[in-house]
Structure formats: structure tokens, C-alpha cells
Amino acid sequence: MTQLKDRLKEKIEAHRPRIARLTKEFGSVIIDKVDIAQCIGGARDIRSLVTDISYLDPQEGIRFRGKTIPETFEALPKAAGSEYPTVESFWYFLLTGEVPTPEQVADVEAEFKTRQQVPEYVFQALRALPLDSHPMVMLSSGILAMQRDSKFAAFYSSGKFNKMTAWEHVYEDASDIVARIPVLAAFIYNLKYRGDKQISIDPKLDLGANFAQMIGQSEQYKDVARMYFILHSDHESGNVSAHATHLVHSALSDPYYAYAAGLAGLAGPLHGLxxxxxxxxxxxxxxxxxxxxxxxxxxxxxxxxxxxxxxxxxxxxxxxxxxxxxxxxxxxxxxxxxxxxxxxxxxxxxxxxxxxxxxxxxxxxxxxxxxxxxxxxxxxxxxxxxxxxWDFYTVLFGVGRALGCMANITWDRGLGYPIERPKSVTTDMLETWAAAGGRDIAAPASPQPPKPTA
Missing domain, CATH: 1.10.230.10 (Cytochrome P450-Terp, domain 2)
Structure with a gap:
């Protein structure tokens, strides 16, 4: 294992008893109420998702692993000659909640170098699409095309599936996706807008800097990429892309399927578009x-x-x-x-x-x-x-959002969260409870039909 995966294993195993105790000893504790407006209005503000990756406070804004954006930028090791941290250092931080040492960052960078090669068949698949396809269609298609390489899917199909170690295979897929997605995005940019003039990976560069040079950008843009990918990484679990990724993966669909779903949500005009x-x-x-x-x-x-x-x-x-x-x-x-x-x-x-x-x-x-x-x-x-x-801007968002989505589902499997399955109600039920001034918790969940007459 790499240093990051070893440390993540320790963190997951230490965290599991906390979840088990909350479920067993305090599962009946009420933490919120649900009203009719929330039920109809997109489940707004219903506290029913759990993540330690980030938290969005209405007044304070986003915190990554408990740190504000300025605190995050200040704490993490910086890229050489830059005021901004590398995406690799942020990935370590999102997964573990710990600020990595320069040695640990170098270990993640070395790991990403072994993962970042996108298979040639993926590029061939994208070249087969109409050139006027939206770049988000290309990005999600590229992610789905790589599903054949899923280590989690192979593990599940092996007949040796073990829910206690399943996270390790999600980690492998998640790390592959995070390492490859900027390379995939750069290929799409060059294919659509630069006459398919591709620029090779520079093995000396970190993830953000490599993306900048692969699309022919300036030295200054390397910091733009680092900043942009970190800022767009996560916004707690209730946003569409993060929730869609979590929901699909809760069915044990592998990270490629899950993030393709997340990207489909991100493409909406009320979200990433x-x-x-x-x-x-x-x-x-x-x-x-x-x-x-x-x-x-x-x-x-x-x-x-x-x-x-x-x-x-x-x-x-x-x-x-x-x-x-x-x-x-x-x-x-x-x-x-x-x-x-x-x-x-x-x-x-x-x-x-x-x-x-x-x-x-x-x-x-x-x-x-x-x-x-x-x-x-x-x-x-x-x-x-x-x-x-500008139709490429959501792709940039998608590169960054992969960090949060992949960190979240790695922890989902590490803690063994079940398939997500909320309960629906009918409009008749809502109208009955509205007329009664609320639902009688002790009564049956649904209004009883009238008894047949003799």
C-alpha cells in the first residue's frame, strides 16, 4: 500500500465503531423535523446525509475537513514556486482530514503518475463522437468508457466480495479517476477547440500544472488550475453532483458509473452549467x-x-x-x-x-x-x-468535483453505508395530514381506505 492508503485504512477502522455506536445506541434520537414544504420542495434542509469531507454553513460558507478556504490554502504544502497547494496535497487532506507532510505529498504525486495514463481506447471512443457533442457528454462518456478497468467491479465479480475491505477497491478506482480526469479533460479541450493537437503529459509536473500545460496555457494558469480544482471539489453531500454520485454508488455501482451520474447532474443549468x-x-x-x-x-x-x-x-x-x-x-x-x-x-x-x-x-x-x-x-x-x-467551463468544474465525490464514496464504503432508499408519500396523504394539522406518528403511515359496505 501507499502511505496515503495505509493511513486511510487506519482512519476508517478507527471511525467504524463511532458509526456502529450511533446506530445501535442512539438510532431513535430525533435530530430534525420534516414539513410538507420540504417534502414537496426537493428535500431542502432535511438533515439526512452524513459526510465528514466538508460542511456548508449558511453564514460561514464551506469548510473542508473543518477548515475554511483561507485556512485550507494556508495549511497545505505549496507547489514549488507557488502560493497555492497542489491538488495532490488536497486529496490527501480530503481523505484523511490531516495536513500532509511534503514527503506524503510527494508520495501521492508519485502514485498519481502511475495512474494518470488514460487508455487509448477511451480517446478512440471520444473521437468517434460528433465533434459538436457537448464537452460534458464527452467527459462522462470517457469516464464510462474506463469502467472496464474498474477494480471495484472486478472485486465484486470475483466471488470474494467482503464489505469490510470493499473500500480498498473503491479507493483504487477513485484514485484512478482523480488522476486521469484532468488528462481526459485536456484531451477533450484539444480535440474540440485546438484541431486535436494534443500535448503529452509532463511527468515532472503536479496535477494542476500538468493540466495547464496540456491545454497550452501560461505558467500563471497553473495556479488558476490548482485553485479552481480545489475550490470546486466539494460542497457537502446535498448538492446534485455529490448526491447523485453517492446515491448510485450506494447500490454498489462502481465509481465510474457513480461519477458518470454525478457529471450528468453537474451538467444541469441549476448546478454546474x-x-x-x-x-x-x-x-x-x-x-x-x-x-x-x-x-x-x-x-x-x-x-x-x-x-x-x-x-x-x-x-x-x-x-x-x-x-x-x-x-x-x-x-x-x-x-x-x-x-x-x-x-x-x-x-x-x-x-x-x-x-x-x-x-x-x-x-x-x-x-x-x-x-x-x-x-x-x-x-x-x-x-x-x-x-x-464557455461550454467547457462545466468540464473544469467536473475535474474539481471528482475530488470530493471520490473521497466521499471511498468513505461510504469504508463505513459500510447502506443503499439509499427514502420513503415516498402520496399527495392524498399530504392533504390528509395538512387538514389534520400534522401527522399522528402513532397512526398508520398512510390513510386507511374506507371499509367496503355490505
């Missing part, structure tokens, strides 16, 4: 200013025009957060300290919208959270560095 839509809106917003420097006055007027036309302000609001998304602020800080970017016209517009929109939205009164989320900033950075093919 939002960054693409935000950038499109910002470019149109820029046209409305007719070349004028963005000011409080003209941006405020344009925002009211948007709202009065019955449209929303993309990139503002969040299902959970009730403050500015810390992921937005991390990217904003990168822009402010980067020569050239801080003076970019599009970034200046985004900054003015950031300063103006919360007040306008608050006065408008129909937005629960008037603050920007991660999508309000991320596309502008990609645009500045020349990645103007």
Missing part, C-alpha cells in the same frame, strides 16, 4: 454599457432593467449560503493580486456588480440571498486566460 450562463449574461451586460466605464450609477440602472424585465441576476443567490460565497472571494482575491487581471475590463465590471447588486436585490425584495456565489466570478478568470469556449 450556471458558470457558463453567468459569463454569457455578463458579456451581454457589458454591451448594455456601450463601452462606458462601469459605475455605481450605470450598473445599478442596468441591474434594475434586468429585474424589471422579469429576469434574474445570474450568479447571485444560493440554496444554502446567506452571505458572499467564500469561493467567490478566493477567486476575487486571486484577480486583485494578479497583474493584468485586476485591470481587466470584464473583471472591473464583475467587481462593480459585486459592489452594487446586493443592494439592488435587497431593495427588490424577492431574493433570499443577495450575495454572489462561486459562478459569479469563475468564468471571468477563464475568459481572461483565453479559455473563451
Amino acid at each position: 450556471a458558470n457558463q450562463e453567468v459569463l454569457g449574461w455578463i458579456l451581454e451586460f457589458q454591451k448594455k454599457l456601450n463601452g462606458a466605464e462601469p459605475t455605481t450609477e450605470n450598473v445599478t440602472a442596468a441591474l434594475w432593467d434586468t429585474l424589471n424585465a422579469g429576469q434574474v441576476v445570474p450568479g447571485y443567490g444560493h440554496a444554502v449560503l446567506r452571505k458572499t460565497d467564500p469561493r467567490y472571494m478566493a477567486q476575487r482575491e486571486f484577480c486583485l493580486k494578479t497583474t493584468g487581471l485586476k485591470d481587466d475590463k470584464l473583471f472591473k465590471l464583475v467587481s462593480m456588480i459585486f459592489e452594487t447588486a446586493p443592494g439592488v436585490l435587497t431593495e427588490h425584495g424577492k431574493t433570499k440571498n443577495p450575495w454572489p456565489n462561486v459562478d459569479a466570478q469563475s468564468g471571468v478568470i477563464q475568459w481572461y486566460y483565453g479559455l473563451k469556449e
Whole structure:
């Protein structure tokens, strides 16, 4: 085993008794109530998922293994010559909850080098797709194509399946996916937008830097990739991509099937596709200013025009957060300290919208959270560095989100979580309980049909 896998085994075995005790001794303890609005409204805020990988606080924002984004960036070992940590150090941190030593990071980097080669048949499969296929179709197809290499699926089919060691085979698949997905994404970018002019892996580079050089990007973009993949890695378990991955894997579908499902959810306009839509809106917003420097006055007027036309302000609001998304602020800080970017016209517009929109939205009164989320900033950075093919932005999101999804399902198997199977109710039941002012917990779960008459 590698150092990371050895340490992860120790952590999982130490954690299992905690889950067993909670289930056995405290399984009947009530931790929340469910109302009709939650039942109909997408299970919003129902506390029924467990993960230690990250937690999203409405006021504080995301914490990775208990650390805020600034604390995470500060604590982890940095890439050589960079202010940002490597994705490899973050992967170790997500899996174990421990800040790795430089030696442990080097061990993960060496492990990834042995895993990052994408099979040639995957590239052939992608070249067989129509070139105008959406890049997310290509990414999920590539992940599914690699399923034939699944070590977990082979273990399950071997007749030697053991639920206590199943996590080890999920770890192998998860590590392969995390190591390969940036290579797969770079291939898709070059296939679609650079005439299939592919750039080989550089064995000397870390994961983020390697992705940057494989798509022909600048030295500076290496930090963009590291930052972007870490920021987009996880947002607790209730978001669509993370939940879909967990749900599918709970049926013991292998990580390739599971993450292909997660990517399908990420492709939705209410989830990962939002960054693409935000950038499109910002470019149109820029046209409305007719070349004028963005000011409080003209941006405020344009925002009211948007709202009065019955449209929303993309990139503002969040299902959970009730403050500015810390992921937005991390990217904003990168822009402010980067020569050239801080003076970019599009970034200046985004900054003015950031300063103006919360007040306008608050006065408008129909937005629960008037603050920007991660999508309000991320596309502008990609645009500045020349990645103007915005339908590729969700692929970048998918590369980062693989880290959180794969860490979560590795722990799912380590702790032996069962198949997910919520209980449904009918509209008749809801109407009966609504009329009664609530459900009688002691009564049968469903209203009884009338007794037949003689």
C-alpha cells in the first residue's frame, strides 16, 4: 500500500465503531423535523446525509475537513514556486482530514503518475463522437468508457466480495479517476477547440500544472488550475453532483458509473452549467454599457432593467449560503493580486456588480440571498486566460468535483453505508395530514381506505 492508503485504512477502522455506536445506541434520537414544504420542495434542509469531507454553513460558507478556504490554502504544502497547494496535497487532506507532510505529498504525486495514463481506447471512443457533442457528454462518456478497468467491479465479480475491505477497491478506482480526469479533460479541450493537437503529459509536473500545460496555457494558469480544482471539489453531500454520485454508488455501482451520474447532474443549468450562463449574461451586460466605464450609477440602472424585465441576476443567490460565497472571494482575491487581471475590463465590471447588486436585490425584495456565489466570478478568470469556449467551463468544474465525490464514496464504503432508499408519500396523504394539522406518528403511515359496505 501507499502511505496515503495505509493511513486511510487506519482512519476508517478507527471511525467504524463511532458509526456502529450511533446506530445501535442512539438510532431513535430525533435530530430534525420534516414539513410538507420540504417534502414537496426537493428535500431542502432535511438533515439526512452524513459526510465528514466538508460542511456548508449558511453564514460561514464551506469548510473542508473543518477548515475554511483561507485556512485550507494556508495549511497545505505549496507547489514549488507557488502560493497555492497542489491538488495532490488536497486529496490527501480530503481523505484523511490531516495536513500532509511534503514527503506524503510527494508520495501521492508519485502514485498519481502511475495512474494518470488514460487508455487509448477511451480517446478512440471520444473521437468517434460528433465533434459538436457537448464537452460534458464527452467527459462522462470517457469516464464510462474506463469502467472496464474498474477494480471495484472486478472485486465484486470475483466471488470474494467482503464489505469490510470493499473500500480498498473503491479507493483504487477513485484514485484512478482523480488522476486521469484532468488528462481526459485536456484531451477533450484539444480535440474540440485546438484541431486535436494534443500535448503529452509532463511527468515532472503536479496535477494542476500538468493540466495547464496540456491545454497550452501560461505558467500563471497553473495556479488558476490548482485553485479552481480545489475550490470546486466539494460542497457537502446535498448538492446534485455529490448526491447523485453517492446515491448510485450506494447500490454498489462502481465509481465510474457513480461519477458518470454525478457529471450528468453537474451538467444541469441549476448546478454546474450556471458558470457558463453567468459569463454569457455578463458579456451581454457589458454591451448594455456601450463601452462606458462601469459605475455605481450605470450598473445599478442596468441591474434594475434586468429585474424589471422579469429576469434574474445570474450568479447571485444560493440554496444554502446567506452571505458572499467564500469561493467567490478566493477567486476575487486571486484577480486583485494578479497583474493584468485586476485591470481587466470584464473583471472591473464583475467587481462593480459585486459592489452594487446586493443592494439592488435587497431593495427588490424577492431574493433570499443577495450575495454572489462561486459562478459569479469563475468564468471571468477563464475568459481572461483565453479559455473563451464557455461550454467547457462545466468540464473544469467536473475535474474539481471528482475530488470530493471520490473521497466521499471511498468513505461510504469504508463505513459500510447502506443503499439509499427514502420513503415516498402520496399527495392524498399530504392533504390528509395538512387538514389534520400534522401527522399522528402513532397512526398508520398512510390513510386507511374506507371499509367496503355490505
